[in-house]
Amino acid sequence: METHQLLTLLKNRQPIVPKTEAFQTMCEISQSALRITAELNGRYHSPEEIRALFSQLTDKEVDESFTLFPPFHTDFGQHITVGKNVFINAGCSFQDQGGIEIGDGSLIGHNVVLATLNHDLDPNNRSTVIPAPIRIGKNVWIGANATVLSGVTINDGAVIAAGAVVTKDVSQNVIVGGVPAKVLKNL
Numbered sequence: 001m002e003t004h005q006l007l008t009l010l011k012n013r014q015p016i017v018p019k020t021e022a023f024q025t026m027c028e029i030s031q032s033a034l035r036i037t038a039e040l041n042g043r044y045h046s047p048e049e050i051r052a053l054f055s056q057l058t059d060k061e062v063d064e065s066f067t068l069f070p071p072f073h074t075d076f077g078q079h080i081t082v083g084k085n086v087f088i089n090a091g092c093s094f095q096d097q098g099g100i101e102i103g104d105g106s107l108i109g110h111n112v113v114l115a116t117l118n119h120d121l122d123p124n125n126r127s128t129v130i131p132a133p134i135r136i137g138k139n140v141w142i143g144a145n146a147t148v149l150s151g152v153t154i155n156d157g158a159v160i161a162a163g164a165v166v167t168k169d170v171s172q173n174v175i176v177g178g179v180p181a182k183v184l185k186n187l
Contacts, residue, residue, distance in 0.1 A: 033077035098131030
């Protein structure tokens with residue numbers, strides 16, 4: 001299966017079942033992501049080198065305003081899209097098979113987890129993965145150690161408090177926090 005065919009399945013939220021061609025292709029892309037992130041995290045790189053490695057990882061050219069502080073982890077890479085003036089701090093882990101979009105001017109804090117996959121609830125099919133995208137709007141700030149789960153949209157200007165677990169969509173210009181995250185304040 002070609003990468004673009006797998007990405008189409010993932011964009012359409014099609015379950016990916018073990019021992020299928022789609023699952024095998026996903027595993028092959030994961031190996032490439034692990035190789036690139038090992039290079040990214042294994043030694044010092046200039047900001048230009050980091051952007052080049054991240055562009056290779058995502059298979060998309062990132063803007064010169066993009067900043068990433070390693071280490072950074074992902075098990076796929078090719079379903080991440082970042083806008084201009086995006087900052088990703090150290091220790092983040094992106095599970096991006098379902099798709100991660102980060103809008104212009106957004107800030108991602110230390111150790112943030114973005115997880116776009118769920119597993120089938122039927123114990124007999126637990127290895128099947130179900131993708132759903134995470135969409136992060138413009139000028140969003142996600143605090144350290146927050147987790148955003150699959151299918152969540154965080155709208156423009158929102159702030160996610162440190163340590164929050166975001167399980168549902170977040171309106172624009174609000175602060176959310178807690179486990180599960182709830183609105184704490186309007187901005």
